[in-house]
Every structure is written in structure tokens, then in C-alpha cells.
Amino acid sequence: MQESALDLVQARDRLLGSGQLPPRVLREALADLHEFWLTAQAAHAGIDTAVHGVALVALGGLGRRELVPHSDLDLLLVHDKVEGVDQAAELLWYPLWNARIGLDHAVRTVAEAVEVAAFDLRVAVGLLDARHLAGDGDLTGRLIGAARQRWRAGVRARAAELVESARQRWRRAGEVAHVVEPDLKHGKGGLRDIGLLTALADGQLVDRPSAEVRQAHELLLNTRTELRRLTGRAVDVVRPQDGDEVAAALGLADRFELSRALSGAGRTVSYALEVAMRDASAQRRGFGVLRRKPDRRPLAEGVVLADGEVALARDADPSRDPGLLLRVAAAAAKVRAPIAPGALSTLADTAQEPRAPWSAALRQDLVAMLGAGEGLIDVVEALERTGLWARLVPEWGAVRDLPPRDAAHVWTVDRHLIRATANAAKLVTSVARPDLLLLGALLHDIGKGRDEDHSVVGAALAEQVGTRLGLSKSDVDTLQAMVRHHLLLPHTATRRDVEEPATVQRVAETLGGDVRLLELLHALTEADSLATGPGAWTPWKASLVADLVRRCAQAMAGEHAPGPEPLDPSQRELAERVAASGQPDVLVATNDTGDTEGALATVTLGAPDRPGLLSLAAGVLALNALEVHAATALGERGVAVLVLTASPRFGSLPDAALLREQFRRALGGTLELADKLAAKERDYRTAPFDPPAPRVRWFDNEADGGVVLELRCADRIGLLHSIATALERCDVDLWWARAATMGGTAIDSFCLGDEPRSGAADPDRRAAIEAAVLAAAADTG
Incomplete structure (x- = not known):
């Protein structure tokens, strides 16, 4: 035979x-x-x-x-x-x-x-x-x-085994969506996953695959069929050199159209399987889940974590709350939990598109989402599936599923941008403006997919986006310049002699002598290169870029220490009342911009000057779930005046009388502030979020002879309280403090008094202070 x-x-x-x-x-x-x-x-x-x-x-x-x-x-x-x-x-x-x-x-x-x-x-x-x-x-x-x-x-008992087996396969084969050379069979969103969906349906855990999944199945099968017919081999990975022929056999224009079609099919299958696996895992827990009280933990206003999924609170109303979509996305990205399908459906049906220009609270939530690192990837994917991402970034359509045109890139343009943003989240403490770094990473290739220079097109789109987000004119200009010049440093460092003064001068002049822009481009270059593909960011390339940046910084204007903001008349009047009465007082002034998201307020606390006031005031606000966006500590006629701009993480602003009573108890030592804050941080610790490494920078403040310590680290409840406490324990003379929160990143500055008294110029003394501050920043209780 x-x-x-x-x-x-x-x-x-x-x-x-x-x-x-x-x-x-x-x-x-x-x-x-x-x-x-x-x-x-x-x-x-x-x-x-x-x-x-x-x-x-x-x-x-x-x-x-x-x-x-x-x-x-x-x-x-x-x-x-x-x-x-x-x-x-x-x-x-x-x-x-x-x-x-x-x-x-x-x-x-x-x-x-x-x-x-x-x-x-x-x-x-x-x-x-x-x-x-x-x-x-x-x-x-x-x-x-x-x-x-x-x-x-x-099958219910094997749900965990099914999930782990699939994830191991994905780690080996990658994804069908978003990669230049997709594995049609083994990749995430490929044919093996369709088989797994069918197997879960055979086990009566989920419904049969939808019509959309069946269409994706047909495209994947047809592509695999033509790929093997044309190559004459048992291959499952679509390489660029085979793409045009396969595309022609399927009636598509070219490999780029084929790539976009496969990316769409892969993300359809991937999302369907993710939802199915969550359903299967939930069923594995059995009827005991129905008997116990559902586990619901608040994450943000209107947002809860319910049985491992980010869901809407019972009283949340997306049609009346324009910030709800972003708070859901930011929370899901940070805790690295999926958004519940019901929440996505409700948001897709009723969520408002943010009105331009965006409020400060909306920008904060957007930056918090972008700064969540790897958790951002799955969140954007979920928003893309439901059309919600396009409401936030309408310019995204041209780069969605767009394959790259150069061999160095391994991801589609949209996934490259998201991965670059996730990489930038690890670098936010290296720049003074983490919000602009994250936005620049998200938009740096937004101009691709057109015939013109993508940097020029992208800069125009970045201006459009920045204006819609409500950024200041100077910030829009910086964002636009980041996108326009995002290739300047790597191209110059690898193609020119960085030791040549003319090279350095050209870069410095191109950037208008802006040290902050240079700093942002340095971090963006690393984030962009890491998201390009293996070997795109080598130690050699990193050293060349760093050398160029160092030389350019020397050629530009020097850095200046941050300083305090002056008191306004109402705050000065508060200081006079405290000086006259000797009693602490609190003033709460809400904004009058008409924002409904976040209820931004300025809280001014005054008390007779004594050590430890900043840590106590910051602790009282944190205890009331107030997120501090900016803070200044100043002295006025023997009175310490603490001015903090804050908004509630949940609910509404606390009453000024409550803050005044708690502040007085904290001053009197009858409020167990440290214990209560530690308990609160434990209650709200929900995520495997991997924060960027904290960093400390020092400045000599020539204006008043002090020394400024600047801390950049991931924000958390009680952070300002912890840092101020650490400084007080180091027995420094704290003249003033400023705090700023940009998304999930805190940038806090502290003036440690004049040199003769603080001793902060001494290397050993400075090292001890820095170590204490870094330990406090890293301590999560």
C-alpha cells in the first residue's frame, strides 16, 4: 500500500x-x-x-x-x-x-x-x-x-490549569494582534485560543463563540491556508516577505492591509477568551460565591473592585459624571484587574465624551492611567474593543493596527505607543514633568500612517490633543516639541560626533535651550527604544545618548531650585488670626470653575510655629482621603501657614470644622495619626503596581542660602506625611515645602534651611537625609 x-x-x-x-x-x-x-x-x-x-x-x-x-x-x-x-x-x-x-x-x-x-x-x-x-x-x-x-x-476543576497553560503558550508565542510576525496558531488570539473557547463552551461554562469570533476564525484559517500553500511548508508565522502574496491570495491590497486585518481578528479572539476565562474561573469557585457577601472595595469615586474585576459602584452614573470613564480606566490599569464586561457595556452606552478643554481632575486621571505601567496595555485593549478609547483619543484611528514600515519594529504602531508609555511610567521620577513624559510617549508616533513626515504631522496632532486636554500654552508647546524632535537625540548620538561642539550647539539650539525639554526627550528616547524591539536600546546607545544630553545640558542654562508661592490676602488674614489667638485654624476654599469632578479645594492650616506641623497637616488630610496636588509651608509673623491644594479620592470634601478639630487633636497628641494612616493604606492597597524607583535631587538655593531636596516617587496615601516625618526626625530646619502630584507621580520639594544650620552641604549629612527620605518613600507599611 x-x-x-x-x-x-x-x-x-x-x-x-x-x-x-x-x-x-x-x-x-x-x-x-x-x-x-x-x-x-x-x-x-x-x-x-x-x-x-x-x-x-x-x-x-x-x-x-x-x-x-x-x-x-x-x-x-x-x-x-x-x-x-x-x-x-x-x-x-x-x-x-x-x-x-x-x-x-x-x-x-x-x-x-x-x-x-x-x-x-x-x-x-x-x-x-x-x-x-x-x-x-x-x-x-x-x-x-x-x-x-x-x-x-x-472542566471547572481544570479552569486554573487551562488558564495557566494558555498563558505559558502566549509567553512563548506572543500575540497575533500588534506584532509584525504573528503566530497564527499558537499566539494569543490565534487558532489554539479559538479551540480553547470552543472547549469551554463544550464544558458548558460559556456560550458558543460569537459571530464576530467566527469571522475572525475564518480569516485566521484562510491566512494559514494560503501561507502554507504559498510557502510549501508547515509554517504558522506570517513573515513580512510572505505578506504581500498571502494578501493577494485573500483579495487584500498588500501585507499592511493583511496585518491590520489579522490584528483586528487577534484582538477579537483574545478579548473573547479573556472574558471566557474569567467566567470559567468564577464558576470554578462554585455556589459558595453566591452564599457569601460580594467582595467590593472602593478604588475611586464611583469605582469598586468586585470579585477581582473593576466595576461601577451602585450609585455611579456615567451619563452625569464625565470623569467616571477615566477613573475606571485608571483604577483598572493600576490594580491590573480587568474591567467588568458589564461596566464596559454601560460606559460604552452612556459615558460622556469629555468636553474640551478637559478639567484638571480629568487630566489627573488620564495621567494616572498612563502612568500605571504594564497595566495600561490590557486597559487600552478593553477600551479599544468597546470604542471608548476613540472617545478619549480620536486621533488614534490612523495608527490602530497599523504595521510598521521598518524592520526594527516588532509591534504595530498603536501597540508600540502603548508599550512606550508603559516604559515611560518607569522613568517618571527622572523628569520634572512626568505628565508631559507620559503624554509625549503616547503621542510620539501618532503622525504615522500618512504620507508626510510623521514627526511633523505628529507635532500638529500633539498640539491639537494638548489643547483639547486643557494644557497651558507652554505645556502644549513642550508636548509639540517632544513629538517633533523625538528622534533628535538617538539620531544625533548614533550618527554624529557628540564630542564636536558644533553638534552639541545644534541640538541645544534646536531645543531652544530648554533643559526641561532635553530631560523629557532623554527619557522618551529610552522608553521609545525599549518599545521598538530587541537590541534597539543597548548599553552602547544609552551611553551615547547620555553623553550627548550631558554636554547639551552644560551648554544650556543652569537648573534653578524650586521655590514657594506667596500667600494670598485671605491666607495672610488667617495667619494674623492665629498669631492673635494662639489657636490653630483652618480655611477651606473650593474652586469656582464649575468642575463636577474632584471638587478641587485649597486647604489652609495655620498654627503657632513648631516642629512637625507639615507632617501633622499632611496626615490629617490623608486621613480624610484628600489627595494633595500641591502644598506650600511658609512662615508669617511666627505662625506656620500650610497651604495645600487637594481633592477627595472618594465622596465630597470634609467639613472645615472636622479638619480643624482633627488638626488640633493632632497638635495636642490625642489623635493616633500614624496608626490610623497605616491602617488606611493597608485598606486601600489593592494592586501589584510596580512603582518607579524613587529619586532625590539636590539644589543650592542661592536666593536665600538654603538647600532644596526634591523627591520624585510614586504617590500614595500618606506619602507627604511620611516624608515630612522623616525629615523632622533628621532634625533639619524646614523652611518651606512644595508638593505636586501629576497622575500617579509625586514631586515634593523641601527647603532645609540655610547651610550653617542645616549642614546639608556636608556629604555624610546629605547622604543620611537622602537615605531617610528614600526609605520613607519606599515604605508602604
């Missing part, structure tokens, strides 16, 4: 060489061809419908009748302990081996097959595709029935 196996190969090759059959018809023809040969060969081996106790069963692609070119045959010879089954198997397998047809085979009883499936997940899922080919049909029916019954009975 070897000749008949060679005939099978020749017939297969004629089918593949004709080029006349559409992909689906070709797969059906290949299935018919192999099924015809196997049925005839089974009869030759003594296996036909008249024989009881032996059956030939197709699994895998042949079982599903999705046999793509150059696929292995997955076959099972099932028997009821009859004699001669091994000889029959040899008559089946050897001709296929001799003809070099790939074969995955097994010979088992029904009980053995079900037993192997009990501990081998791949076998268990494979048996769900079983289809009778030849022999005892009743025996095949018993196998299929037993396998499906065992699967339905045990």
Missing part, C-alpha cells in the same frame, strides 16, 4: 498546485482526500463497518475538517481489547511514515483514552474534536460520549 500513500501525496500536491480553490474549499478537499485514503487503508487493515470492537477516529484539524496544507494527521485507533489491533495499526501508520506524511497517532481503549485525558489537558481538549472515520461506529460514539461527559464533569 506504499504506492497508494504516494498517490495520496501526489493528489494532495496537485490540489495545492492548482491555485484554483478558495481556502475553505481547499481545506474541505484535503479533508475529503485524506479521509478517502484512510477509509480505504482501514478496510485493507481489516477495519470496516462490519468489524466490531475497532474504530479509526480523526482528531485535530482532520477531526474538525479544517485540514490546512502540510498538516500532520492526528489519528486514534480505539479498540475494545480485540486481537490483532497492533497489526492493523502498523498497516495504517507505516505507509504514512514511508510517504513522509506527518502523523500523531495512538492506540487505546475507550477507558485508556479517557484516563489519559484526565491528566493530559492537550489530550482532553483534542478528544472534543473526535470524528468517526472507519470501523465500529458505536465504539467511536462511546469514546466521544465518555470524553465529553468527563470533560463537562471536570
Whole structure:
């Protein structure tokens, strides 16, 4: 029968060489061809419908009748302990081996097959595709029935194993969406995942795949079919050099159109499977979940973490709260938890599009989301699936699923931008304006997909976005310059002599002598390169760019220490009242801009000057869930005046009388502030968020002879209280303090008094202060 196996190969090759059959018809023809040969060969081996106790069963692609070119045959010879089954198997397998047809085979009883499936997940899922080919049909029916019954009975207990198996495969194969060379079979969002969706449905854990998933399935199968037909090999990875031919065979314009189509299909399948796996994991916990009280923890105003998903609070109303969408996204990105499908659906149906110009509170939430690191990727993907991302960034359409045009990039342009932003989140403490760094990372390639220079187009779009976000004119100019010049440093450092003064001068003049812009571009260069692909950011390239930046900084204006803001008349009047009465007092002034998000307020606290006032005041505000965006501590006629701009993390502003009473108790030592804050931070610690490393910078304040310590670190409840306490324990003379929060990053500055008294110029003294501050910044209780 070897000749008949060679005939099978020749017939297969004629089918593949004709080029006349559409992909689906070709797969059906290949299935018919192999099924015809196997049925005839089974009869030759003594296996036909008249024989009881032996059956030939197709699994895998042949079982599903999705046999793509150059696929292995997955076959099972099932028997009821009859004699001669091994000889029959040899008559089946050897001709296929001799003809070099790939074969995955097994010979088992029904009980053995079900037993192997009990501990081998791949076998268990494979048996769900079983289809009778030849022999005892009743025996095949018993196998299929037993396998499906065992699967339905045990799938809930195997949900965690299914999820982990899929994630391990994704780590090896990557994604179908967003990559330049997608693995159609094993990648996240590929054909194996569609099989997993079907298996979960067979286990009655989820519904059958939707029409959208079925369409994605068809595109993935057709692409795989044409890829193998054109290459003549069993390949599943679409390379750029094959893309144009595959695209033409599928009736698409070019490899770029094919890439966008595959990216869309991959993200459809990926999202459907993520939701299905969460549903399966929830069902695995059983009815005990229904008996216990749901676990709901507040994350932000109108946002809760409910059973591992970010959901809307019961009283949340997206139609009346324009900031709710961003707060949901920011919370989900930071805690790295999925947004509940119901919440996404409600937001998609009712959430308002933010009105331009955006409020400060909306910008804070946007920056907090962008600064969440790796958690940003899944959140943007979820928002993209529901059309919500386009409401936040309408300019995104041109880069969505857009494949890159240079070989160095491994991601589609939209995923590259998101990954660059996630990388930038790790660098926010290296710049004075983390918000501009994150926005610049998000937008630096937004101009791609057009015929003009993407840096020029992108700069114009960045101006449009920055204006809509409500940034100041100077910040819009900086953002625009970041996008326009995001390639300046890497191109200059790697293509010019950085030791040549003319090179340095040209870069400095291009950036208008702006040291802050230079700092931002340095961080953006690293974030961009890391998101490009392996080898795009090497130690050699990093050192070249750093050397160029150092030389440019020296050629530009020197850095200046931050300083305090003066008191306004109402705050000066408060200081006079405290000086006259000797009693602490509090003034709360809300903004009058009409914002409904965040209720931004200025809280002024005055008290007779004494050590420790800043830490106490900051602690009282944190205890009331007030997020401090800016703070200044000043002295006025022997009175310490603390001015803090803050907004409530949840709910509304506390009453001024409550703040006054708590502040007085803290001053009197009757309020256990440290313990209460530690408990509050433990209550709200929900995330595996990996914060950027805290950094300290020193400035000599020539204006008043003091020394300024600037801390950049991830923000948290009670941070300002912890840092001020650490400084007070170092026995420094704290003249003033300023705090600013940009998204999830805090930039706090403290003037440590004049040199003779503070001793902060002494290296050992400065090192001790810095160590104490960094330890306090890193301490999460």
C-alpha cells in the first residue's frame, strides 16, 4: 500500500498546485482526500463497518475538517481489547511514515483514552474534536460520549490549569494582534485560543463563540491556508516577505492591509477568551460565591473592585459624571484587574465624551492611567474593543493596527505607543514633568500612517490633543516639541560626533535651550527604544545618548531650585488670626470653575510655629482621603501657614470644622495619626503596581542660602506625611515645602534651611537625609 500513500501525496500536491480553490474549499478537499485514503487503508487493515470492537477516529484539524496544507494527521485507533489491533495499526501508520506524511497517532481503549485525558489537558481538549472515520461506529460514539461527559464533569476543576497553560503558550508565542510576525496558531488570539473557547463552551461554562469570533476564525484559517500553500511548508508565522502574496491570495491590497486585518481578528479572539476565562474561573469557585457577601472595595469615586474585576459602584452614573470613564480606566490599569464586561457595556452606552478643554481632575486621571505601567496595555485593549478609547483619543484611528514600515519594529504602531508609555511610567521620577513624559510617549508616533513626515504631522496632532486636554500654552508647546524632535537625540548620538561642539550647539539650539525639554526627550528616547524591539536600546546607545544630553545640558542654562508661592490676602488674614489667638485654624476654599469632578479645594492650616506641623497637616488630610496636588509651608509673623491644594479620592470634601478639630487633636497628641494612616493604606492597597524607583535631587538655593531636596516617587496615601516625618526626625530646619502630584507621580520639594544650620552641604549629612527620605518613600507599611 506504499504506492497508494504516494498517490495520496501526489493528489494532495496537485490540489495545492492548482491555485484554483478558495481556502475553505481547499481545506474541505484535503479533508475529503485524506479521509478517502484512510477509509480505504482501514478496510485493507481489516477495519470496516462490519468489524466490531475497532474504530479509526480523526482528531485535530482532520477531526474538525479544517485540514490546512502540510498538516500532520492526528489519528486514534480505539479498540475494545480485540486481537490483532497492533497489526492493523502498523498497516495504517507505516505507509504514512514511508510517504513522509506527518502523523500523531495512538492506540487505546475507550477507558485508556479517557484516563489519559484526565491528566493530559492537550489530550482532553483534542478528544472534543473526535470524528468517526472507519470501523465500529458505536465504539467511536462511546469514546466521544465518555470524553465529553468527563470533560463537562471536570472542566471547572481544570479552569486554573487551562488558564495557566494558555498563558505559558502566549509567553512563548506572543500575540497575533500588534506584532509584525504573528503566530497564527499558537499566539494569543490565534487558532489554539479559538479551540480553547470552543472547549469551554463544550464544558458548558460559556456560550458558543460569537459571530464576530467566527469571522475572525475564518480569516485566521484562510491566512494559514494560503501561507502554507504559498510557502510549501508547515509554517504558522506570517513573515513580512510572505505578506504581500498571502494578501493577494485573500483579495487584500498588500501585507499592511493583511496585518491590520489579522490584528483586528487577534484582538477579537483574545478579548473573547479573556472574558471566557474569567467566567470559567468564577464558576470554578462554585455556589459558595453566591452564599457569601460580594467582595467590593472602593478604588475611586464611583469605582469598586468586585470579585477581582473593576466595576461601577451602585450609585455611579456615567451619563452625569464625565470623569467616571477615566477613573475606571485608571483604577483598572493600576490594580491590573480587568474591567467588568458589564461596566464596559454601560460606559460604552452612556459615558460622556469629555468636553474640551478637559478639567484638571480629568487630566489627573488620564495621567494616572498612563502612568500605571504594564497595566495600561490590557486597559487600552478593553477600551479599544468597546470604542471608548476613540472617545478619549480620536486621533488614534490612523495608527490602530497599523504595521510598521521598518524592520526594527516588532509591534504595530498603536501597540508600540502603548508599550512606550508603559516604559515611560518607569522613568517618571527622572523628569520634572512626568505628565508631559507620559503624554509625549503616547503621542510620539501618532503622525504615522500618512504620507508626510510623521514627526511633523505628529507635532500638529500633539498640539491639537494638548489643547483639547486643557494644557497651558507652554505645556502644549513642550508636548509639540517632544513629538517633533523625538528622534533628535538617538539620531544625533548614533550618527554624529557628540564630542564636536558644533553638534552639541545644534541640538541645544534646536531645543531652544530648554533643559526641561532635553530631560523629557532623554527619557522618551529610552522608553521609545525599549518599545521598538530587541537590541534597539543597548548599553552602547544609552551611553551615547547620555553623553550627548550631558554636554547639551552644560551648554544650556543652569537648573534653578524650586521655590514657594506667596500667600494670598485671605491666607495672610488667617495667619494674623492665629498669631492673635494662639489657636490653630483652618480655611477651606473650593474652586469656582464649575468642575463636577474632584471638587478641587485649597486647604489652609495655620498654627503657632513648631516642629512637625507639615507632617501633622499632611496626615490629617490623608486621613480624610484628600489627595494633595500641591502644598506650600511658609512662615508669617511666627505662625506656620500650610497651604495645600487637594481633592477627595472618594465622596465630597470634609467639613472645615472636622479638619480643624482633627488638626488640633493632632497638635495636642490625642489623635493616633500614624496608626490610623497605616491602617488606611493597608485598606486601600489593592494592586501589584510596580512603582518607579524613587529619586532625590539636590539644589543650592542661592536666593536665600538654603538647600532644596526634591523627591520624585510614586504617590500614595500618606506619602507627604511620611516624608515630612522623616525629615523632622533628621532634625533639619524646614523652611518651606512644595508638593505636586501629576497622575500617579509625586514631586515634593523641601527647603532645609540655610547651610550653617542645616549642614546639608556636608556629604555624610546629605547622604543620611537622602537615605531617610528614600526609605520613607519606599515604605508602604
